[in-house]
Amino acid sequence: MKAINTRLKQSLNRAFFVEPNDLGFWFLTSLFKKTTKPLKTMPFIIVIPTAFFIAFVVYLILGKWFIRLVSWLQYGF
């Protein structure tokens, strides 16, 4: 029983290590929680497809400047 209490206490301490975010308005807080939830675990499931979509859109907008931008980035190490 004592071990369970200690573990429960540890879990609660971990969960309340920081105060939950409050953005002032309930709908903003709710939107923030909904948006950030998928980023807390396995963010790349969302990030990679979005990055490909953005890359394609940027390519359509910039054209040959996009290729120059990538070349510049490749020189950037």
Next chain:
Amino acid sequence: MVFKILMNLLVSSILVLRNFLLLIFSPYKTMRKIAQEKDYWQLAVIISFVLIYFEIANKIRRFNYSTLLIFIVFLSFFISTVFFFYLLGKVYNKKEELKSFFITFSYSLLPTLVWFITNSIIYYVLPPPRTMSLQGKGFSILFFAFSLSLFVWKIILVYLSVRFSAKLSFYKIIFLMILYLCLFFPISIFLYQLKVFRVPFI
């Protein structure tokens, strides 16, 4: 004594690799755990990775300055970043600890390190400039998407570093990050002009 140091380094290297993988799959929980770490060896391991990277990159593509000088500039930049968030965070929260900032911010270097290492390998395998051919365009989209993904991961990790080290709310963190960019981005551009950093963000 030497054996003890080697053992500490080995154990910390394993922990860094484990945390590195966990930061990919569950950045929030992992960063929260890292913020409560007390092991400075992990910081030493990550900083050593950066030094090794500079040494290897200098062999692939000659830097204008010595590796040691670039490393010292990087280290000064890193320490200034940590102190910036620590001192300004202290205005809002007096209970924060400096060591937590050092460890979490060192872990937030990992996306940058992955980008720079991958870029060095790609530079060696597929040297720029890219062309307007189908392969060139395809590679450009792939490389841009890869860079963007790592950049988003970097932003998430920096946000979580400040969140768990300074224990601040969303608005305060965003305010500090904007203030940081206003101060440090011109310095990055200046270092880029001096050819110390080839891309003005690290």
